Amino acid sequence: MFDPKRAAGLVAALSTALLLAACGKTPPASAGAQAAGAAPATAGEVNLYTTREPGLVQPLLDAFTAQTGIKVNTVMLRDGLTERLAAEGERSPADVLMTVDTGRLLDVVEAGYTQPIDSAVLNSAIPANLRSAEGQWFALSLRDRVVYADKDLDLSGFTYEDLADEKWKGRVCIRSGQHPYNTSLFAAMIAHNGAQATENWLAAVKGNLARKAAGGDRDVARDILAGICDIGIANAYYVGRMKNAEPGSEQRAWGDAIQVVRPVFAAENGGTHVNISGAAVARHAPNRDNAVKLLEYLVGDEAQSLYARANYEYPVKPGVALDPVVASFGEMTIDPLPLAQVVANRKLASELVDKVGFDN
Secondary structure, X not given: XXXXXXXXXXXXXXXXXXHHXXXXXXXXOOOOOOOOOOOOOOOOEEEEEEOOOHHHHHHHHHHHHHHHOXXXXXXXXXXOXXXXXXXXXXXXOOOEEEXXXXXXXXXXXXXXXXXOOOOHHHHHHOOHHHEXXXXXXXXXXXXXXXXXXXXXXXXXXXXXXXXXXXXXXXXXXXXXXXXXXXXXXXXXXXXXXXXXXXXXXXXXXXXXXXXXXXXXXXHHHHHHHOOOOXXXXXXXXXXXXXXXXXXXXXXXXXXXXXXXXXOEOOOOOOOEOEEEEEEEEEOOOOOHHHHHHXXXXXXXXXXXXXXXXXXXXXXXXXXXXXXXXXXXXXXXXXXXXXXXXXXXXXXXXXXXXXXXXXXX
């Protein structure tokens, strides 16, 4: 049963971990975490391979252990998840594979390192377009790609296609077009509008840039404050971090300088583009039942509240309360395109970025 007081305590713990992560520090490992490798399989354990920052995921795992008694042995991998699974083969101790970015998760699926799961809990909590129809992968939280805009601009009814309008010439900031957050957005544009229209759009957006496509998402807010640009594309959850930062801090100033507008694709029934953090059960999982229990916990009210209130991500499960800053952005209509269809255009999107010299 969901306990609001318990969730508040977990939010505080995760917020502390996030602060440490932002400062480049890793929180101390709990008894349930192992940096060196996974422990041998037993009935009371589950082995997690994850590319998420330790500060973002460990409090969730600690809460799972506290609730279920199942120990989580965690292997943090910045890169090389597919290569590690290939090297381990059938002897891999991995039970759950967790990544950020749909493409990276589907890379693992397409390489044959996952297995199908039929869970009524997962299927009821996660909308169909945010999970595999075959039960091979599941979204756990959402990261919507939004417009940061000068707080004094009057913007409404904005579409992603509007970024190509000549009225924004010299007024747009964005990170590298080859970053996974952007190639995912561009891949969705291809799915909606076709390759040629997307190539034309990318060329026009490049022509509207106020500076070279570079830096990170928070740099868009920084440069809006500095007067370098007026609008830009970035992930919404960074705004939660900035606007909740210490008053008087640099990041708080960046957050206070901007407003968030959730654009949609201009196509009929188009919505706001989202990327995900997600997970799958490993093909040779020695603790399969515990792996399913962990995934089911992560889409429950307690874990989803942690995703929403401490990390400022958008919960995948409908009806979970948002952080007040994120709630102030207004209602989000998620683009209905199946994420697998978006990922299928990822390579072409990357090629178009290079073709128009977007990052040059």
